[in-house]
Amino acid sequence: MRLSPRALLSRLPFRARLAAAFCGLFLLAGIALLAFVVLLARYGTDQQVEGMAVSYGDAPHGDAPSGPATPFEPAYPTRPDHAPAALSDVAMIQKVDQTVQAVQDTALRQMVLWSAVGLLITAFLAGLLGWWLAGRALRPVASMTEAARRISEQNLHQRLALTGPDDELHRLADTFDTMLDRLEKSFESQRRFVANASHELKTPLAVQRTSLQVGLADPLPDGLVGVREDLLTANREAEQLINALLLLARSDRGLEATESVDLAATARLVTAELAPQAAENGVHVDLDADTPLAVPGDPVLLRHLLTNLMRNAIQYNHPGGHVRGRLDARAVTVTNTGPHVPAERIPELFEPFRRLDGDRTAATGHGLGLSIAASIAEAHHATLTAHPGAEGGLALTLRFP
Known part of the structure; x- marks a missing residue:
């Protein structure tokens, strides 16, 4: 049976889920930041390319123009003998534009590639850091869990006794300790009741049984023989019931030695x-x-x-x-x-x-x-x-x- 991602995630320990949340949030924030940077870089590069002007002038042989360059107008001269030169300049402009576009695309691809690699590495490191931070944050919970496992009916005197700042975890531990105080008092009262009931309930029944056996000893009239047997049976059943209740209370207290x-x-x-x-x-x-x-x-x-x-x-x-x-x-x-x-x-x-x-x-x-x-x-x-x-x-x- 295939499990949904949510079901698989719910089976992970809380520490692993917390570290995964750190890693996922960092990864989403990094992806959003990378997308924002790429869009701005693409837009800014397009604006710069549109504002570029390629200038040509009739400078002396080997001399650079001394004045400001005049932007090239991609229009054909009126004289037909200049048409090949104009066509050559247009082809050069197109080639330059294609080269700039290719350089821009390559730069963006490289930036996205290496940014993605860096983002994944940083997200992995953020997950490790989240795992460590989650362990530090949950350390009081782990100590409380271990202490709670050691506490049973036989050592209810033990307490969590969490130390540290007065935060939510400290108040939770104090609440558990208060609850253990009440439980210890309740179990002590139960132990005292079982010890006292063993004597206070069984002794009168034994006296009653002895009195029946002595007071109604043979010979008896025929009408009292059945009465004696009924009374002894009721006495025996009451004693069995008390023994069963005491045994149930003893087993509920757990084992003192094995x-x-x-x-x-x-x-x-x-x-x-x-x-x-x-x-x-x-x-x-x-x-x-x-x-x-x-x-x-x-x-x-x-x-x-x-x-x-x-x-x-x-x-x-x-x-x-x-x-x-x-x-x-x-x-x-x-x-x-x-x-x-x-x-x-x-x-x-x-x-x-x-x-x-x-x-x-x-x-x-x-x-x-x-x-x-x-x-x-x-x-x-x-x-x-x-x-x-x-x-x-x-x-x-x-x-x-």
Whole structure:
């Protein structure tokens, strides 16, 4: 596909475009100046040639005329014997005029040629100078870009701290630093909330579960046995929800430390843990983890990531369905059978507390599995994508850099 010059120019770096603008403006100004000079030179030469007069006189042999020259009138004398001389003078005048015109054209061509060569060389030098000036002008922007790349959730204390005159770039850097101050305060507040919620929310649930188990211990009347089981189930689901929310908040904060994690071994362990759930749902799980795959990351978070992918494939399936997991050199793929998932609604599955209606709305689960998986993948600089499976269900691909 052919690209327009504007599209090609838009793909160049800003510094190259700025240098090209310098060069183009200088070239246009030089062409306009050269055209102006050539037109004036042509007009002035024509005026000078029209004002020239060629004089002839009857001077003594070898003597120059002492008085002013008389302009030659190209008219034939009255006597016929002077006609050849007049014709010779007219031919001489025409020859002189042609010679002057040829010299004028040659001079103009040479002037245009060498002026054009000089203009191109000067335009090239102007482009180089524009490149250097653009680099000097954009140096603060480059330093701001490098500093912004180094700033993340783990080092929000770092600032651009641009030095120099109080100009537009300096004010832009100060605005970024002010925004980073607000972000640092927000993340610190979130970290404190996660640390406090881990204790303040989980402890009462543990006390509640213990009280239910002790206070409603056997023997119980038949009517209270079902009530106890319902209360314990609600308590367990609330605890799972809190754990999922805390895990989501932890993965959103990024990684504090990494180590090499064997995903093949982790996948086999996860599959073994989920085997009872798969057998209960009547789903066959097939794992191809012969290819070794080691990635740097948090082993706990990566285990939760694979667990959420496999559990999601088992939970949203139909009896007699299957789940296939496969590892290759850089990716993990999990496919399952099940209800058809519209492609336009797949992005909704990665949002917290979002589930599709109908068959994908289960009695258990909170709609956090894929959102947690996507957050953990992003923390490990990996990408998690999904598309409808050929046999229904989803095909999830986790690709590491």
